[in-house]
Amino acid sequence: MGSRRINWLTLLFLLPATVLGLNQIATAQSPTYGVGRTPTAEEVRAWDISISPDGKELPPGHGNAKQGAQVYLLRGCGACHGVTGSEGPAPTLIKSDGKTKSQFPCLVPCVNDKNVMALHSPYATTIWDYIRRGMPLNSEGNLKPDEVYALTAFLLFKNGVIGEDDVLDQQTLPKVKMPNKDGAGMPPAWKHGQPRLAGYP
């Protein structure tokens, strides 16, 4: 009898000890320095302009190429990119015949039309993301989601990727079949102390 009672008592002592033990594990994963503050959900929403290839961060909205042509005019895109998107002085937005080198600035390596905006990205989200964060010059980040969808549709239509009436939105944009959809070699998994490419001289 007596020993059983002790067992019960032991259990009563052990239970809180077990809870304490779990707490200690949780403590080990908690911050070491406790410097910095927790952002509000609204702050994170406002700051987080990253768009993944699967488009999960895309905001609601929609647009097609015809609407995009209007936005292109209204927002003055042509002032830098030209009336049809290829007249500069900003980088050309429309692919060329693939032979002539654009006289307008583009990123290195600037060969033929390989740097026509992000046409060669395997994902249309790259274009959407860039227009939203980087355009138009001197008023970056001010386009509304509908305008960004419409401009993306306009540029994809002008480059022969989608139809003029195709509507881009949260669902359809990530599904656009880009010309380079299957032609993109991804950067390698990186490991400390490994050469950049095995077998390369």
Next chain:
Amino acid sequence: MSPKQSGRRGFLKNSAALIGAAVGAIPAAADQPMSDNMESKDIKELIAYGERSHFVKSIRFPVAERMSPDDFGMTFHVVSPIQDQVGIITPSSLHYIATHRGSYVPDIDPSEHRLMIHGMVDRPLVFTMDELKRLPSVSRIHFIECIGNRAKPSHKTAEETHGMTSCSEWTGVLLSLLLKEAGVQKGASWVVAEGAETVKGATTIPLDKAMDDCMVCYGQNGEAVRPQQGYPLRLLVPGFEGIHNIKYLRRIKVVDQYYMTYNDYGHINADARVAALGTQLGPKSIITFPSGGQKLLGPGFYEITGLAWSGGGAVKSVEISTDGGQSWKAAEFRSPCYPMAHARFGFNWKWDGKECVLMSRCIDELGTVQPTRAEIGKYWNKPVDKDFQVPGADNSVFPWRIASDGSVHNGLA
């Protein structure tokens, strides 16, 4: 948190400084002889913050392919006068510049700047600059090199062929510390880093690299990071291609996939090997003396000197050829060799006055040897002529041709 363009503001400031200096210069001119070139700054300004002798003329210039400032007043790529530099630290004022897209240098008030860490973390965090400076700091010497640092036959000087690499002592907080503080969740594999400049330049970086040796830097060469280098805060991704070293760093998002930002997509290629060659940089070196545009003053002793570096770790050895690559001899180190940092090498040489071709090659701690263009061409099974473009980042051995009159020329020409 709203970076302002500093162009007009800078112009007004400069005009004011000139007017002030002109007034201040009158009594000084009467007291002591002044050269025409004498710096027009007020002596109080120079006591407060010094500058180099007016006899020293070494300057950066924009790359020829796209001018800076461009038609829009933006800065794109500016090369560093690597042939004039000594030791391994690039003066902050001469650090090469590259921007995402082309950018105005933002004028960021550090008291308003924030760094947010969020995404697949247990505790999203926002840091002020003061808070970042409360955390344990590290200072490390690392190079940054642009993938556009590619010698062409038309280039005359080392500044043109190799001027888009620079090396600084960087001070800040390890990114791994911040990520541990936020608690990275299982399944995360990449981070997206983003700047606060107008274009919000962003790239995707492997989480393993972020947890290894990346730094969030507020210091460069003993003072605050320069505005052209990302003031008040920049990311350092040691040994990775320059574009990953996000300036004006405002956000790190921990994610589970490659995000393919605008700045990432330029790296992709149908061939994954090319993508690999554009991420971690290979061993590379350049002879800075004698180099293009310089002249040897007749036969005799000269120290051949230059810089070597590798994205794979510290430089282990450097070899010099004075016969166009037929034979190689070990150079000596004239500086410490830090991981992912410029190392200064020297090689005692007696020039016999005859035409010759000088080359250097770097061997890093992984044992990787800087390849020649011929070796690279063989790997890709492509003919190596003047037009051959090395796929990925170009770390090929570079030749300087010494003519019999002592003038130095691009050996690719």
